[in-house]
Amino acid sequence: MALDVTIENLSFWFGRQQVLKNVSLRACQKEVTALIGPSGCGKTTLLRCINRLHDLYAGASVAGKILIGEENILDAGTNRVELRRRVGMIFQKPNPFPHLSVFENVASGLRLHGLAYGRSLRERVEACLRKAALWDEVKDFLDRPGALLSGGQQQRLCIARALAIEPEVFLMDEPCASLDPVSTMHIEELIKELQEEYTVIIVTHNMQQAARISRQTAFVLHGELVEAGPTAELFVHARDSRTEAYLTGKMG
Amino acid sequence: MPDTKWRLVKSFVPEAVCRLAALLVISVLFLILYYIFQRGAGVISPAFLTALPTPVGVPGGGIGNALLGSLVMVALGALLAVPCGVAAAVYLDQNPKSRLAAACRFASRVLTGVPSLIVGLFVFTLLVLRTGQYSALAGGIALAVMMMPVITLSAEEMLRLVPNSWREASLALGASKKQTVLRLVLPAAAAGIAVGVMLAVALAAGQTAPVLLTALTSIFWPENLLQPTASLPVLIYTYAISPFADWQQQAWGAALVLVVMVLMLNIAAQLFIAVKNRRG
């Protein structure tokens, strides 16, 4: 099940510094939405608002609404543990748990939520690894530490880990930033498959990547959403001159 | 999911236990400090810090020579231990996987755990018995033996934090290994190494047995590195086990001075890191 993610008038502060200013954006289900913009523009912050990872840090404050389906997840009463189960996240740098084996990395979320045991656990781990196109490469090394895999494999392992708990929304924070072109290609393939079932929001520096994989692209600058639209349109006719400047490499 | 609430509750309980543990630990430690300050503070005066000690029944004794003696021996120890310890750390950093490195690391760890009495005994046997002379020099050497492994292990840790890319850049510019280490790696790790040195100094300043066995003690000012020299821990030890109230009182004062000295060193180390971090 996938749900739309609707961001309404979202503002975000770290201490006194305003990082996001009145951002509104709708990421539709079964679509990839790409967030692009120069470093430090606030796109990662925007992403981390969606699973409320910022709540871990003192000094973060937020205004506005983020709706997943109909539910405003910024409500004080939101169960963050439950929210984060529903929203999977892939980080910029692959972060498999170094103390766990390949198998246990994927199983970690399942065990956390008590979703599967014994045989069904093994089956689901295998299914997720297959979905992440990693099974063939690791099926003989399931009990080896996840950290021994290559960078691209590690990132796919993280995707498998996130897939295992069946989230509704996938957040990806520059998932290919630390990978080589071949691994990047693997991941991109994977993302395309994921959008069949999930809502995917991806932050990327790489405009070609955004063009390749996303249906919608949003351009963020200095904490403001400059414009958002279908990727094909945005890349050809940017409505805002700043977007155009960025896309043509005159800025950033 | 229905059980997430329960999981949050289950999470709260051990967290509360940790909070309680921290509260308990910190309050007990704070109480101990309070007690030392309370007993020792009344004794301390400028005269106490600068006068020579006096025997029981003669008022006005101070800890001036012990304070100076401790400073001299700790400085001497640092002077010997820092170059040697840092050099060993550089070796460990340059050849992290060699057998000698593994052995040296192991030896350092063992050395940090050797009871201090045994270190004192070692220097006593090798130096004091040979020369027939207790001396500040022997005391400094004993303290250096205690400080060296601490400095080596912490310095290695700090050197390891210097990014490899820096070294490679330096070597790529045509600098020799030696130049890279001396002009780039060591300065970059200086703040961290300094912290390790200060901790080692704090450790050395509190040692009783090694100093008693090597530098003995004295009621005079230290004038010569080759003569018996007074030190704070030995003075505290001797005074604390005497039955006389005025000596016991002075032992508390001296203990407070020692604690404050060690604490000051640590504060200095922390500020040093803070400043260095700030500068990048």
Added chain:
Amino acid sequence: MRREFLPLSKKIISAFVCLGLLLTLLPAAVAQARPITIEFDGRTVPSEVPPVIVGTGAGARTMVPLRVIFETLGADVSWEAATQTVTGRKAGNVISLVIGNRSATVNGSPRTLDQPAQILEGRTLVPFRFVGEALGARVEWDGAQRIVRIASTDASRRRSPLERELRLTTGGATFPNPLYQRLVHEYARITSPAIRIDYASVGSGAGIRGILGGTFDFAGTDAPLTAEQQAGVRPNEILHVPAVMGAVAVVYNIPGAATGLRLSPDVLADIFLGVITNWNDARITALNPGVRLPDQRITVVRRSDSSGTTFIFTDYLSKISEPWRTRVGRGTTVSWPSAGNIGARGNEGVAAQVSHLPGAVGYVELSNAILNRLNTVALRNRAGNFVGPTVEATTAAAAAADVGPLDHPTNSPGTAAYPIVGLTWILVHRDQADASEARVVVDFLRWAIVERNLEPFAADLFYAPLPQEVLNRVREQIRTINHNNTPVWR
């Protein structure tokens, strides 16, 4: 970057917060004005009324009680009520002062005082500097330590045995350490400043190791050298010079009962052997008619560190109890037989345990018993009298002792003798290698022991002086100290 690195200012602030927390611990640490004390030739003079400072600023003068200063200087005092005149006489010097008057006479000639003699709270106070100097003494005021120092000029500086710089390193027994500290301190005051003697309180065994190994120039010990220790040296090469004597007090803590407990030697031994385990044991009550002894378990407290005090105590028990001699024996550390005995570190450790623990019995060196106000046992001596540990009873024990010169005079036959007393020795090489060192060692031992300069200090610290017969022996011992076969004391 998520890991919080506080900015510098905050780090410094938190450091200061910590420092502040620590500083709140400091109670009003203002050094209190200590009362002024008077020292005469290095010794503190007891005075019921402390000296006071009269006047302020440059005119401030320290005034001392009249009787104290005149008696200290050995002057005769006379008082003429009609004229309010005080007259002091000493060795041909005459000084007279009139209360409330600035004029005074010294040997007939008039002088003017900065401060007149006056009466304060019923005591006559005189300006100490004027009086001291008029009677031929050197007077100093040590403002930092608040001490009035008076030195009699006739006996002020001893002729130094040596003018070049020399430093002696000595050490050993902890038992006489306070006394030796006092001695080397005083010796440093009266001799050439170039000569320095240090005594380190490291234990008799370490002292013996020190003199045998050549690290100590002389050493203090509570136990004579054993045959094993003598093995490496020629016979009589190391002299045992008796320095002073001390008593070992048996101390106890019986709740609700009894000062003045009396014990016989066999009962004492059985208590420490663990045969008698309760304070209301019939054998104890029989010795203490009229004393109510509770039903309380006896806990033996003994030294955990090896010590001369243990040696003296077990030496006594071995002499009076056959079971003790065969089962335990004597030594600086022994294997204690009684069940549940507690070892405490140092005399003061034993004293502290005994004073805190109901039912405890232990043994400490006399000064610890007195300074900690512990109850002491009166022991039946060989003559059959119950004698408590005192300085006099200790000297009496040595005077009557029937033991060899290298034995502790325990279980002495003297009628007034306390039975558990020990000697402490200074170990010194008879054949000295260095002429200068030899001169200083001999001078120090002569000054301290033979000329009895240690006795006043010893009394302060509850050690007993040596009887005359032992002193005579010491004199002969010191005379044998030689360098290249030439006696040093000529």
Added chain:
Amino acid sequence: MEQIKIASPKRNGEGIFPFLTAAAAVSMLLLVGAIFLVVLWGAWPALRAFGPAFLFSAVWNPVIDVYGAAPAILGTVITSLLALALAGPLGVGTAIFLSELAPHWLKKPVSFLVELLAAVPSVVYGVWGIFVLVPWMRTGPGLFLESRLGFLPFFQGPSIGVSVLTAGLVLTIMILPTIAAISREVMRAVPQDLREGLFALGATRWEMITRVVLPVSRTGITGALLLALGRAIGEAMAVTMVIGNANVIPVSLLAPAQTAASQVVNEFPEAFGLHLSSLLLLGLLLFMITLLINLVAVWLVYRTDQWSSGARQPGKLKGKGVAGHA
């Protein structure tokens, strides 16, 4: 960033520089070897006289010159394990609080305070032990244990204040700051993205701590505990003041006993001959125990490295401990 001059045409001394650093590394080995030999040399007569029986004999009698180390060894083991059992959980709990739970403004000053306390000389803790802890133990907890649990052999009275339990408590207090300070340092070094990784899977904070922070920093924490154990085993002054120094096999926690280190400190000043040699043999045993603990530590680290060597190995954190503590 200041500029650093690096390149220079002259390359003098390059030959001797690696030699010097290697010499420093070798000197550390020589030092340990020399200390071992010196102590062994001193302990040799006792080793020859008693052999392995030294370890098992409970007789320690200087009067008849027979020595056995069983009580001292048992006392050492019991007090230090007791201290570790108490200080381990408390110290790690404190570290968890300081690294994961404490509010931001509290973390820094309190961690700082704990680090300061780790540097306080042990003799100071000993003095506090004898003047405050011993009287309190006699009247408070000791009496309680004696009256309520006295039927158990290891709580047999009478409670007199100085005891194995009191020594264990003093050691606990002494090693607590060490454990807390190093563990905190190690936990702080756990990469934040691992924490976020598990949080993003929907973990509560405690689940994150037990599933990420503790396992990842396990080696470092083990190192801290072993270091603390070593310190507890070698500690002499503080223990001597509160353990009662009875040369018996410790049965009751409320009874006096002694440790190897306290026995050496107690008897060294007056010892001579075989007695002295036996004390040195005790010192040699302490040395060997330290060696053993370090071997275990190295083995643990090695094992963990094998098992998760890779990009982000927790083994990196090892040794941090030693730097923090000393």
